[in-house]
Amino acid sequence: MPSLREPLTTYGFESNDEYAFAVRCWLDGPTAGVRALNLAGDGQRRKTAFAHALAQALGFTQILYHDFTDQHPPLPDVILPPSQDELGRTEPPIEPLDRIVSEACAQSEGDLTVLILDQLHTADFRQHLRLHRLLTECVWEVRGGSYVANPKRLHLMLLSDEPLYHALRQESFRLWIGRQSERQQPYQPADFGLGPEAQPLFTALPPLFDVLGVVPTHHELTRLLSDFRLQVCTLEQLRLSLYGRLEGVEHAALRDPLHQGALAQVWEAVQSWLITEHIEVAEVPNETNSAHER
Template sequence: MSSLRERMAEHGFESNDDYEFEVRCLLESRPRGLRALNVAGDGGRRKSAFANALARALGIGQIVYHDFTATQPPQPEVILPPSRDELGREEPPIAPLDLAVSEACAQSEGEPTVLILDQLQAADFREHIRIHRLVRECRWQVRDAPYDANPRHLLVFLVSEEALYHALHKESYRVWVGRDTALRDWDPREFGLDARARALFAALAALFQTLGQAPTRSEFEHLVEDLRHQIHTRDHLRRALYGRVEGLDHAVLADPRHDTALDHVLTCMQQALRETEHIEITGGVPTDPQPEPRER
């Protein structure tokens, strides 16, 4: 059976980190209410990708998603006509958050469900209190109608760019999802190369260490292919690194202090592959070789 990391990669989230431990702590604990996962980490949508991929990697069929920053939430599948009270006054439409949470509660009655509440830092503080009550009491109130959640089936993933409301944080398990910085010891044979590429892999590891970033397996594989077939200059290498490895800062790559490490990678590439085409270690564009004179 494939690992959790491999299953999450199949669903769009690739990382060198293994989150098996955190998931076991979440799923095998005895909760007082609903199991809630607080997804913290670096900025950007990497946390959102993590939450979605984890839900799918766990094999959960029902995933209900709500983004607090969405200005135009998706239309429901069935649009009900406006309702009126006993005095004939038209009631306001149900808020998107209420629609999402009530749907998740209803789905959890029959099958495993994940409710993803994304960009929670944009929510009003009163909504934080309501979500805390949901996690603690397994109940969501929409006007006068209560919706009960099945604690055996419903998981709640809380994604936020800022710290959660204190009481809500206490009811959840926090996981850090950040940039990959831990370098893995890749074996050249995994990428179709022989022992001559070990020096190249060591040079790449040293470069990534100075850059403060580690590539995932697929990013590293793409980069090796670029080195074999596309990269001929230091500038090419810079562009390929920026194009392939998520999280690398463009200004950091352009820093001349990295020139020596970049050149060392190119030199090791020459020694590893012994390509017939020349790899020019400069900052410019390689010149085309002069054609051989034809005999008359």
């Protein structure tokens, strides 16, 4: 499987980490039932962004989503009138989970389908048991009726902030999605179209990122460098730019006295870079003036 970094970025999830190997294990590993990907980690809603981006990057025809914490789930496309038995008792509406899982089973008969189940740790344990049966037997029962999934076309993504029920965990492939990238990229000025005059800045940035506990992506650093060049005029504005551009940075960390030395070094490097850049621009000959002089 080729790299997933660029396709994931295209669909809204940017990371320095490569997920192609783990995804290949999920898709190609032996299984007799429905394939499930367990997204674990401290990424919180970043896991949600990853799930949706991955589903689109892999080309799933049908992408269905259910959040167990949603108090107002979307209404179905067709709302059936309430039915009554011979005693006049009204049958309660179908639960949102039953509706979307049964839809996923039906869609899997003809389309490559993925069902994303978010905040699974908040679900009733009985739903975990039912999901385990879906994975192993490809069956979802609703009020005595059975919906059968096509295991070749239906895939599940299980998002939970807590460890899954043991049996569910055994039937899924687990992938860690953290609050930020784990892989540090050794960026160089040339990666951003800059010359050697920016090297002191690129030397000063990694120690600051280390003390702040952040791992910037290429996109984040591109925007940060643009701020340095066009917007940042003071040390305080440098702090604001760092907080505004870097996803993992904590506000308190930028004010921590222990981190001010690293901040000052970056600020000094920014000033030196801009002065050098300004001098180089000023030294470029003005072609119009040169023509007049000739």
